[in-house]
Amino acid sequence: FAALRGDWSRLFEASAGSVFSSWDWLYPWLRRIAPEVSPFVLTARDAGGELVGALPLAIERLRLLTKPLRRLSFLGEREVGSDYLDVLAVRGREEEVARAFGDHLAAHQGEWDLLDLLDIDESSATPSILGEALGAEGLESRLTGRFICPYERFETGETFEGYLARTSRRKNFLARRRWLEREADCRIEVAASPEELAAPLDAFFRLRSLRWQDGQAGADNPRVRAFQRDAAYLLAASGKLRLYTLRAHGEAAATIFGIVHDRSFHFYQSAYDPRWRARSVGLVLLGATIEDALRLGLREYDFLRGDEAYK
Numbered sequence: 001f002a003a004l005r006g007d008w009s010r011l012f013e014a015s016a017g018s019v020f021s022s023w024d025w026l027y028p029w030l031r032r033i034a035p036e037v038s039p040f041v042l043t044a045r046d047a048g049g050e051l052v053g054a055l056p057l058a059i060e061r062l063r064l065l066t067k068p069l070r071r072l073s074f075l076g077e078r079e080v081g082s083d084y085l086d087v088l089a090v091r092g093r094e095e096e097v098a099r100a101f102g103d104h105l106a107a108h109q110g111e112w113d114l115l116d117l118l119d120i121d122e123s124s125a126t127p128s129i130l131g132e133a134l135g136a137e138g139l140e141s142r143l144t145g146r147f148i149c150p151y152e153r154f155e156t157g158e159t160f161e162g163y164l165a166r167t168s169r170r171k172n173f174l175a176r177r178r179w180l181e182r183e184a185d186c187r188i189e190v191a192a193s194p195e196e197l198a199a200p201l202d203a204f205f206r207l208r209s210l211r212w213q214d215g216q217a218g219a220d221n222p223r224v225r226a227f228q229r230d231a232a233y234l235l236a237a238s239g240k241l242r243l244y245t246l247r248a249h250g251e252a253a254a255t256i257f258g259i260v261h262d263r264s265f266h267f268y269q270s271a272y273d274p275r276w277r278a279r280s281v282g283l284v285l286l287g288a289t290i291e292d293a294l295r296l297g298l299r300e301y302d303f304l305r306g307d308e309a310y311k
Contacts, residue, residue: 015089033227106139149306
């Protein structure tokens with residue numbers, strides 16, 4: 001999988017795939033989260049040998065009562081919040097590539113027992129294409145809902161002031177921001193290159209640890225921390241990372257780990273110092289990321305999985 005980096009990255013940039021299917025995301029996941037799994041990666045190449053499609057799977061052997069089960073699943077599926085996992089294909093060839101992978105899986109069904117693909121975008125054609133190919137071999141397919149991913153579409157040429165005007169939180173946001181600027185010497189920093197990441201990442205992990213102590217389960221998992229550090233540097237090297245820090249009286253009070261890809265901002269994770277909860281540092285920093293997304297000319301702000309009130 002490491003040797004596929006160049007081909008995979010070229011394919012990814014030629015695709016409409018989610019950033020969570022990029023090599024920069026999946027490789028650290030394999031190293032840090034699931035080094036014990038066996039990759040089962042299908043690749044499709046054209047007549048000239050160019051990689052035009054990939055299906056990044058892993059195979060694991062489970063035991064249910066007395067019967068062993070070989071389960072195929074997406075790389076990246078657990079612990080790190082990967083959304084919109086799917087077949088990766090050159091734009092315009094998605095259905096052709098998915099059909100080829102479906103035919104291959106059907107022809108080799110003796111190598112696996114369960115194909116369990118979590119967190120595919122509901123608009124994807126992949127489930128129906130794979131289901132058709134596998135159904136022709138007598139296999140049953142089932143589709144189940146899992147998460148809601150709230151998102152905001154920006155209007156063409158929209159400004160932050162215009163965006164605020166159509167929200168219900170404009171007055172509260174502006175008042176909170178003014179107080180922080182006046183009373184706490186608030187400033188917001190953005191790290192986007194590998195050379196800028198050391199201090200902001202340390203602040204991110206420190207604030208995540210405070211959230212874990214404050215009752216957010218799993219926020220301080222050492223494996224996840226190692227994965228996020230590796231992924232942050234790889235994403236930054238690819239120009240896709242936006243790590244925001246809100247400082248109050250010079251100390252990090254809130255942080256947001258954002259990912260930018262294909263003119264979309266992905267709100268991956270956030271944290272804040274509980275001592276600043278009453279001053280809405282999370283809300284103020286969230287507003288700053290939306291303002292930044294508009295300044296960058298992005299067309300969408302994706303909050304990813306979860307229906308928390310602030311989303």
